[in-house]
Amino acid sequence: MTDWELIQQYREGTTNALGELFDRHQGQLYRLAQRMLGNADEAEDAVSEIWMRVMKHIPQYRHDAQFSTWLYRLAINYLIDTSRKRVRDSLLYINSEMRIPSSEDPDLHCEKRFQSALVHHALGQLSPAQRMLIIMRDLENMPLKEMASALDIPLSAVKSRLRRARQAFKRIASQDQRIPGQEAVGTARLTYQGFLQ
Incomplete structure (x- = not known):
């Protein structure tokens, strides 16, 4: 089943479809967050926060780009904002x-x-x-x-x-x-x- 099909199922009320989407993409999100933030605990927190933003904004997803690209855009914006707020030494x-x-x-x-x-x-x-x-x-x-x-x-x-x-x-x-x-x-x-x- 494609990401788009899972999104459509979620919009129709199948709540576990979003969980399947998360399972599919959480590894990539975690790697990105850990490399950007440099800390395993903060990366886990970031993935949770990114996914909460996905849940909030998924009604606006229009399938004009791949879901993974849309997800990356949300993640990048969040991680860059987070990085700007952190003390440099915590990145190391x-x-x-x-x-x-x-x-x-x-x-x-x-x-x-x-x-x-x-x-x-x-x-x-x-x-x-x-x-x-x-x-x-x-x-x-x-x-x-x-x-x-x-x-x-x-x-x-x-x-x-x-x-x-x-x-x-x-x-x-x-x-x-x-x-x-x-x-x-x-x-x-x-x-x-x-x-x-």
Whole structure:
């Protein structure tokens, strides 16, 4: 059953259709929120708030764009507004509950975790709009056309803004960084090229 069919069922009174829509999209929303906010608890709260907005605004959804695009637009607006209100250091959360898989070398695990911390630290220094562009394209692999639709801007604007966001990220990431909570390690910088396409 398509998203649109579920929406129609919900509008006709089948309340569990909205639950099925949520189950279908909550993973993507959570990943987006955690990458944008950098904190698992805040990401869960954000997903709940975004979904409450979906329930409020779903009567206005007209099927002129895919539901996932419409949902992304709601999520992006909420997450950018939320990010603007937060203290910068709260963006730099590193999941302390992360466990080392038994098959992975502990040194390699620590290196990956530190690289992840460097990426999050650099992302946290971007404006919320730039951070969102990089998350959508380089972490979520969202097609440019879908980004343009979700952001409600022309494709050419997405490309130029993404280019500027990547340049800002690379400029920040190439400088020596001191990661909050890991000061004993000293300073480091991102040296690998695989993150940005």
